[in-house]
Amino acid sequence: MPYEGEFAAYRALQRITETERVRQLLSRALVYTPGTSGPAITPSASPSAPEQLPEFIVAIDGSNPEVAVRNGYPGARVGYLTIASVILDLKAIDRLDAVRPADPAAFRKTEDTATIDAALPGSNVVTRTHRSAKVSFREELYDVFHNEVVDVQDRMPLLDTYEALLARKPTIRPQSCPYEDLGCDQSFVIGQGLSSCPCAERRSIWSTDALRIHERFHDVGTNGEAFGEVMQVWERVLLVHLLRAFERSEIFAQVHRLAFFIDGPLAIFGHPAWLSAAISAELQRINAKVRKLTGRDLIIVGVEKTGAFVTHFDEVDQTDEPGQERFEPRSYFLPTDRYIKQRIIYSDSPKRYGKDTYFGRKFFYKTKSGARIVASIPFLDVSQDTLDSDDVGLYPSFATVCALLDKLVSCRYPNALAPLVSAHAQAAIPLHLGAKVLEQLARALMRES
Ligand SMILES: [Zn+2]
Numbered sequence: 001m002p003y004e005g006e007f008a009a010y011r012a013l014q015r016i017t018e019t020e021r022v023r024q025l026l027s028r029a030l031v032y033t034p035g036t037s038g039p040a041i042t043p044s045a046s047p048s049a050p051e052q053l054p055e056f057i058v059a060i061d062g063s064n065p066e067v068a069v070r071n072g073y074p075g076a077r078v079g080y081l082t083i084a085s086v087i088l089d090l091k092a093i094d095r096l097d098a099v100r101p102a103d104p105a106a107f108r109k110t111e112d113t114a115t116i117d118a119a120l121p122g123s124n125v126v127t128r129t130h131r132s133a134k135v136s137f138r139e140e141l142y143d144v145f146h147n148e149v150v151d152v153q154d155r156m157p158l159l160d161t162y163e164a165l166l167a168r169k170p171t172i173r174p175q176s177c178p179y180e181d182l183g184c185d186q187s188f189v190i191g192q193g194l195s196s197c198p199c200a201e202r203r204s205i206w207s208t209d210a211l212r213i214h215e216r217f218h219d220v221g222t223n224g225e226a227f228g229e230v231m232q233v234w235e236r237v238l239l240v241h242l243l244r245a246f247e248r249s250e251i252f253a254q255v256h257r258l259a260f261f262i263d264g265p266l267a268i269f270g271h272p273a274w275l276s277a278a279i280s281a282e283l284q285r286i287n288a289k290v291r292k293l294t295g296r297d298l299i300i301v302g303v304e305k306t307g308a309f310v311t312h313f314d315e316v317d318q319t320d321e322p323g324q325e326r327f328e329p330r331s332y333f334l335p336t337d338r339y340i341k342q343r344i345i346y347s348d349s350p351k352r353y354g355k356d357t358y359f360g361r362k363f364f365y366k367t368k369s370g371a372r373i374v375a376s377i378p379f380l381d382v383s384q385d386t387l388d389s390d391d392v393g394l395y396p397s398f399a400t401v402c403a404l405l406d407k408l409v410s411c412r413y414p415n416a417l418a419p420l421v422s423a424h425a426q427a428a429i430p431l432h433l434g435a436k437v438l439e440q441l442a443r444a445l446m447r448e449s
Contacts, residue, residue, distance in 0.1 A: 039339045039343065041333055053407075055089070056088065059261040060085050061235070061262070062083040067079075080118075081144075120137055127139070137223075146159045158234075161241035229269075232270075236275070240282055309335075332363055353387060
């Protein structure tokens, strides 16, 4: 039963959809009639799971609320960003499952958690000698990457990984000076570390300016979008950072015993989208080494809770017969470029869907328990980097990923991943600054072997 206000809002919405203008617009819009046009959805049974599944899951999930602060200026706000990295011991989960169906509260006890957090200036928050909130935001963003040492033994700041990715950014298109709104008309390529603008003012330029998130920053008003972009970048750079830290460590040969889960698709949207190609290249470089060492591919999964693909999966799973769903438990569908453009996000562009933003590929999966999951797996070599084929044989880890999804899906939140749900809970209460993810993992891996 909706609240009174909700119902009123619904009625107001209904009135709008009934207006003549809206009707006229819709009469000119494309309509998809099921069964008449476009490619059909054809679920396939998921390949049988390998005997050895990874023993640990590293889940990365963050939150980025914008909060009002009091500093004497009206409308002052800061972005409060947290990331939880959660390590899940799958054997412990199995033991719990044997006793009772997975319950998130008990589930949480099986995790070793580590959280990092940061506060970024929003509107009307000006730090030190800066002239505007935007400059303050840029400097703090750099500091977050510069100061954040993820692992106490590895000591490498997040900036090291970010700048390795920046080194892969094509330099053919210089960007306009971040001080454009202060009158600078220069364009240049942003380099590593700290530098200065080429004009006479010689103002500070930080390597994180290449993300161009500041272009979405408003000195007055809300900055939810900018903080959202920071969060998305931070989570994905952290994933690459952890993999690079593994690569430097003695436990690298054991990387096949881990699987990595992140919240949202394997993509970077908005101004920092160039990072997507850099992350893809870096993952392929690391994976080539992993293959040589272990004969297997890295296991990285992005899980989506909302969006067009989630809605579409919900819709196409329904059949004309009540109670009868199209997807059997343990079946999947790998949408091709043609399918996506004709059935999910209409487009007749010859350019591949998500070409500039995605470093992985989406699929639909119905778990053993009947939950619908929209997830993505990365392109780990050139042959995997396609949306033309629907052959899962291209992705050797696919069966493992499906088996992991079967294991992880919580009954209480049927279409979300339990680790991501509880990572959210942890992210809301930051436990400490500076995580020890690698150290904890090394200990867990040693304990098991
Ligand atoms: Zn300048």
